[in-house]
Amino acid sequence: MRINAWSITSFIPTEGRFPIDKAVQNMGFLSIKRSLSWTGATRFFRPLVAFVAILLVVLIYATPQALASDHQDTTFLATKLTAADLTDLFVFESPTNPKNVVLVMDFDPLIVSGEKRPFDPNVLYQFKIDNTGDSIEDVVLQFNVNGKGSQQTVTVRGPYRPTTVGTESALLPVTWTGQLNQTFSASNGMKFFVGTRKDPFFFDLEQFFKIIPDRNYSLQPNPSPPFTVLTFRPPGQAKDTLAPFNVHSIIVELPRKLLGSGKIGAWMTTSVKTPRLRKDHFAQIERLAVPALNELFMDFKAHNNSNLQTPTQDASNQSQFIQAFVKAIGRPQGIADAVISVAIPDVIQADLSKPSGSYFGTQLGNNFGGRRPKDDVIDVTASVVFGDAVTGISTGIIPGLTSDNVGPNNANFLPTFPYLGNPL
Secondary structure: OOOOOOHHHHOOOOOOOOOOOHHHHOOOHHHHHHHOOHHHHHHHHOOOHHHHHHHHHHHHHHOOOOOOOOOOOOHHHHHOOHHHOEEEEEEEEOOOOOOEEEEEEEEEEEEEOOOOOOOOOOOEEEEEEEOOOOOOOOEEEEEEEEOOHHHOEEEEEEEEOOOOOOOEEEOOOOOEEEEOOOOEEOOOOOEEEEEEEEOOOOOOHHHHHHHOHHHOHHHOOOOOOOOOOOOOOOOOOOOOOOOOEEEEEEEEEEEHHHOOOOEEEEEEEEEEOOOOOOOOEEEEEEEEOOOOHHHHHOOHHHHHHHHOOOHHHHHHHHHHHHHHHHHHOOOOHHHHHHHHHHHOOOOEEEEOOOOOOOOOHHHHOOOOEOEOOOOOHHHHHHHHHOOOOOOOOOOOOOHHHOOOOOOOOHHHEOOOOOOEOOOO
16 A cells, blocks of 8 residues: 555645634743742753763663653653643543542653652643533542652642633642652542552554654654554564653542543643733643544644643544544545544543443443553554454555554553552
8 A cells, every 4th residue: 555655744634723822832931930939940940961861871772762652742841841741541440449430640751760750839730520421521630749859749629610611720629638659548538649650651652653753753843754664563573662661640549429420521631820810720731631642643733732722622623633644544534433433522431330341432332431551542543543443444454553562561550559550
């Protein structure tokens, strides 16, 4: 099968995009610095020599020049505000208590073994839950870190109904506080862990960047043509690019009834203060839910626009990119229709009335759905987009791209809370 090397960008839609929040989009390095406390400023401008030396060793011997997936979602997040860079959202049934559900937010990626990277107290982290089917948050859980060094603590707010919805968030009343890197509990049956964990995501990103170089932020603004390589590495040669890294995580286990009684949609956001907002309000800087959605289908320069929208605002934009991508690789419209039907709007769906489930199971299998840390979301997505899984459409399949041939490493996971493996 022949793919026009420039066809991906030629089919990217230019219409139907939503206006970008200029106050966030134009929020340069200096304006961020002005909005930070001294603790936040030192987070941005701390001496980098030791870290860079360690990172270079790891990157030279274990990884390509730069990493992405959603691990480096925009150039700004990858280089100036890594603490707001979301990587993965997990929503799954508790393996130890059938009445509970687990939410996991991973962020601040590419932490090397032995690195003690501080948490940034200027970022607001939120789980957003829709329990009415309109992809507008009805319940939120908010987290922020306080202080500096070994004295940092974490503040929890919620789960509450938000006082504002959308891309502007207001702080809610404090419900609990706890120590970083320690499990702490609440009287209503909730458990929390905020700290460093082994990155659970598994993917041969190095080979993925050879297939679609545009997705690598370090190659911007002039990446090589896409799809000059049409295969992942075979079993035995494929590499889990994220194996040497840790990540920061927020992990919550709570009674299902606190989020709803039936189907929910979940997504997560990071937000920061900007001069245009009131004192205790925050502007969204990244949004993430369905894995590999923007990373596969959307050209890199469009990520920031997507991050600044709500799931409903971004639905048309994301759908157009999916349709353009599928057309560009020579596959039938039915493939795009299938992806859009389960992945748009960009929320992870789960049915809290079901005991257990599988990835996309709410949409396809009438089960719990959600996403577990061991779910091979790359293979699921690739087998639909480049193969005939789910749709049965065989026209234009690209067999070498239906699996990255990397699976979960059981050593990276725990059977009990906090479920993600101990950091390297």
